[in-house]
Amino acid sequence: MKLHTPSPARGPQHYPMPLVRVDLVLLTVKEGRLQVMLSHREKAPFESLWGLPGGVLRIDQDISLEAAAQRVARERLVRELSNLKQVVTMGGANRDPRAPWAMTVVYGSLVSPDLEVMPGKRVQALRWQAVDDLAMTGLLAFDHATLIQMAVERIRQDVRDLHYPRGAMPEQFTLPELQTYSEAILGSPLDKVTFRRRIVAAHLLEALPGALRGGAHRPAQVYKFS
Amino acid sequence: MKLHTPSPARGPQHYPMPLVRVDLVLLTVKEGRLQVMLSHREKAPFESLWGLPGGVLRIDQDISLEAAAQRVARERLVRELSNLKQVVTMGGANRDPRAPWAMTVVYGSLVSPDLEVMPGKRVQALRWQAVDDLAMTGLLAFDHATLIQMAVERIRQDVRDLHYPRGAMPEQFTLPELQTYSEAILGSPLDKVTFRRRIVAAHLLEALPGALRGGAHRPAQVYKFS
DNA sequence: CAAATAGTGTCTTTGAGACAATATATC
């Protein structure tokens, strides 16, 4: 069954398209816990709840989906992000009262706890929230709890595989620091010997000779990612 | 900076939205090799090349992204699919000459080689193509070679973890058959003893007692997924 | 019994977990 018009330039353009959004899952380790950046919702839907920072795809401004995620970060958090990873895309009818059909492409990034963000366009407040406490925090907007969970699973798998995104750790660090950091992300303790063995076997780090650090005890070797 | 209209029902709806497509990566094992289902393109763009079966999201028909993938399978292949898994979402400007900005949500599925498909709406021809030969087959439409590669990597990881999607294997099979099947997907041989050990340790299979099978040699135990 | 494939035994290697010992700072 052919449409009556043979013009290839038409056809798809006829159909109404969904509202396409991009949402960000920024994760970091703060106070020894894995935390996610939440944005306070001043307007409906889900007014006065918290949700992921996000925005609508702007095809006149964004050259790609990842570029859209970067623009959203600039607008909402007044920051560029590194290591954006696509997590999942959700979409369906009746997902968002602002459109009959809405979808969101979710990007995740593990960032430094020192990352300086400030509420940008149409954002009244931002906060870090420990992901463990999300269940009791009350409701998150939309299906954002699920999206966060998926991003968390993904970063945990990366850390289990010793795939640390650059920029999330300080430039220099010690092995005990990296272990504590990893444990915070995984939410479970790691064996010290095993952790060190795996790290050195992976050849991921470069020792900075002479550089040390310490308190009232033996100082630790300082490393950087090579 | 607030927009001059406080109405929450407006705003996002103002922006032009991209063309949203859903593409399918059907994989199967045929003739001992991992193969992908390709559809012949009769119309521009990429006329007379081969590409993934896909279609435009129809927000009036599809309740969700996965439902859209199922509809595309019904329309293009005259089949329903099981085990659809979202692979990735690609999108950007100048991706598709039919729209200034286009994105595609890719779903993958490992299916039975006996799966009966037939060219459906606007599909002239379908064929299985070994993924190893894709490089020399000449060009695929769009970035479909990349999308196939991502889907292949994903199913390989699943098989390495012994996560076999249901419905891709026959109801009953022997361990040597499952091993050969897995090797075809991975593209590399597996150790027999190790494979058997891992399979039994995983408690994935249920032996069908008494049922055997064979040629001019010792018959193999028949199993099914439990 | 010869041939061919199914299934098992077992040795070795590798990597992870557990626990203990040693090293090096500050106070």
Place this chain on the structure above:
DNA sequence: GATATATTGTCTCAAAGACACTATTTG
């Protein structure tokens, strides 16, 4: 030296790879 943490040594265990052996069918 006491204390605290960093780093290393090593024993054990679990899983994977390699290889040889046994088992069971057909012709």
